[in-house]
Amino acid sequence: MARVVFDHVSKHFGAVRAVDDVSFDIEDGEFICLLGPSGCGKTTTLRLMAGLEQPTSGRIAVDDRDVTFAKPKERDVGMVFQDYALFPHMTIAENIAYPLKVRGAPAKDRAARTADVAQSLGIDHLLERRPGQISGGQQQRTSVARAVVHKPKVFLFDEPLSNLDAKLRVEARSFLKHLQVELGVTALYVTHDQAEAMALADRIAVMEGGRVVQMGPPLEVYRKPATTFVANFLGNPPMNLVPVKLRLDGGRARLQAAGLDVAVDPGRASRFRDGADLTLGVRPEHLRLVPDAGEATFTGSVYTVEPLGPETLITCTVDGQLVTARLFGDEPPELGDTAHFRIDEHHLELFDDAGVRVER
Ligand SMILES: Nc1ncnc2c1ncn2[C@@H]1O[C@H](COP(=O)(O)OP(=O)(O)O)[C@@H](O)[C@H]1O
Ligand SMILES: [Mg+2]
Numbered sequence: 001m002a003r004v005v006f007d008h009v010s011k012h013f014g015a016v017r018a019v020d021d022v023s024f025d026i027e028d029g030e031f032i033c034l035l036g037p038s039g040c041g042k043t044t045t046l047r048l049m050a051g052l053e054q055p056t057s058g059r060i061a062v063d064d065r066d067v068t069f070a071k072p073k074e075r076d077v078g079m080v081f082q083d084y085a086l087f088p089h090m091t092i093a094e095n096i097a098y099p100l101k102v103r104g105a106p107a108k109d110r111a112a113r114t115a116d117v118a119q120s121l122g123i124d125h126l127l128e129r130r131p132g133q134i135s136g137g138q139q140q141r142t143s144v145a146r147a148v149v150h151k152p153k154v155f156l157f158d159e160p161l162s163n164l165d166a167k168l169r170v171e172a173r174s175f176l177k178h179l180q181v182e183l184g185v186t187a188l189y190v191t192h193d194q195a196e197a198m199a200l201a202d203r204i205a206v207m208e209g210g211r212v213v214q215m216g217p218p219l220e221v222y223r224k225p226a227t228t229f230v231a232n233f234l235g236n237p238p239m240n241l242v243p244v245k246l247r248l249d250g251g252r253a254r255l256q257a258a259g260l261d262v263a264v265d266p267g268r269a270s271r272f273r274d275g276a277d278l279t280l281g282v283r284p285e286h287l288r289l290v291p292d293a294g295e296a297t298f299t300g301s302v303y304t305v306e307p308l309g310p311e312t313l314i315t316c317t318v319d320g321q322l323v324t325a326r327l328f329g330d331e332p333p334e335l336g337d338t339a340h341f342r343i344d345e346h347h348l349e350l351f352d353d354a355g356v357r358v359e360r
Contacts, residue, residue: 002063002076002153002186003028004049009058010210011044018044019055020210026154031180031187033197035233036207042190045207046156049188051075062153073102078147079156083163084139086131092142093118093127099150117145121179137168144176148183155180157189161196173199194234198222206230228355231281237313237324239281239349248274255280255350258319260298264345268360272352281349281357284313287325287341289333296340298323302333314339 004026011019019041026032034042047053048060051072060068067075078099086095096118097110105113118124121141126134131142140160147155160176161169177200180187191197197204198218205215206229214226225231231239244255246269253266255278262280272278290296300316300323312332315324316339325341333339350358 004154004186004188005059005061006045006049007059007061009045009048009060010056011041011048011053012056017210019048021058022210022212023058024205024212024215026186026188029184029186031189031200031202033201033204034188034190034207035192035194035197035204037192037233040207041210042192042207043158046079046158046188046190049075049154050077050079050156076153077156078150078152078154080140080143080147080158080160082159084131084143084160086139086142086146088131090130091127092123092129092131092134095131095142096127096145096149098146103150105150113149114145117149121145136164137172140164140172141175144179148179148185153186155185155187155189157187159191160189161191162193169196176200195236198234206233224357225281225349226357228279228281228351231349231351231357235283237284237326239283240287240323241351242280242282242318242321242323244278244280246272246274246276246278248272257321259300260318262297262343262345262348264348264350265360268350268358271358277353278358279351279355281351282343282347284324284326285328286347287323287327287343289325289327290340290342293340295342297343299338299340302335302337302339305332305335307332316341 006022006024009019009022034045036042048055051070054069059066093114097114100110118127123138123141126138131139161172164172173196189200201218203216204218204221205212208229214221214230222234228241242257244257247254247256251266253264253269255262255264293299298318300318302314303317304315306313312327313324314327314332315322352358
């Protein structure tokens with residue numbers, strides 16, 4: 001276990017700022033997910049932590065030891081790569097034991113430790129096979145076994161589940177979470193899959209363009225996204241974002257758009273002028289179907305109905321804009337129906353014209 005500090009770390013490749021002034025702390029035993037779209041700098045951040053890249057500027061420390069320029073094997077990290085990076089000509093046992101071998105552990109200890117780890121990961125019956133002779137899920141476990149075999153202080157995962165099919169991915173995700181809790185390791189886990197990050201992380205760091213734009217516990221990031229980018233990246237379907245105009249009138253505040261009108265606490269709008277362009281944000285599960293227009297925040301025409309079993313997704317067009325609701329239990333409206341929805345103000349988020357969340 002270990003505490004990790006990134007202190008104003010940047011990594012430039014020529015003109016590309018792959019990682020741009022990133023600072024965060026990872027507490028002992030904490031599981032951090034780096035979440036963001038392709039190309040936002042996740043892998044580069046992980047490689048900087050592993051010592052596979054050197055930063056252009058900034059400092060990285062593990063347990064108060066500066067490791068910024070330390071070699072990978074001096075850092076005591078275990079890494080699981082996206083494509084597993086198993087050695088095809090070696091047996092599963094040799095693959096798992098590899099980190100022990102490069103660290104000069106005696107053969108007897110290597111065999112004992114390998115058997116131990118393989119058993120705990122349920123792959124002990126595969127030790128004599130080669131990577132080409134086992135399934136994707138088994139390769140993934142082998143890769144995890146190789147990362148944990150030398151009891152590293154920090155585990156690094158680069159999209160370790162992305163090569164698995166959907167069912168196996170959810171199984172493997174539960175397995176990784178269980179493993180992490182059991183071992184109590186410090187982990188930095190990269191993914192572009194928001195559900196994976198929500199399920200696994202103690203805290204999520206959302207990255208955009210080489211920067212960490214928000215870091216916090218999953219539900220906090222989900223409920224209070226710092227920007228429209230974060231709001232749109234978390235949740236499936238994501239938060240509805242609707243451009244609105246602020247109307248201030250006699251101490252009252254309303255948000256308006258074609259087909260939408262909602263009162264808000266004037267305190268929330270106090271730093272804006274009448275007519276300001278804002279963005280209203282609301283999660284699909286916070287849209288309530290109401291019987292008539294009088295109670296409704298907005299009215300739309302039903303564009304798609306997607307029954308998912310426990311819930312139904314209803315997407316409406318509201319003056320050309322698509323808004324999605326997640327309905328539970330209700331008798332859902334049908335294609336082409338006019339549907340009235342209400343948003344309770346405490347579920348409504350506001351973003352300014354730069355896309356930054358307005359604090360309540
Ligand atoms: N070795 C490299 N040389 C040049 N550019 C790189 C290199 N590695 C990454 N990049 C660039 O840095 C940015 C971040 O890449 P990466 O960290 O791989 O993103 P992610 O893992 O989030 O998809 C991208 O624009 C990528 O093209
Ligand atoms: Mg990557």
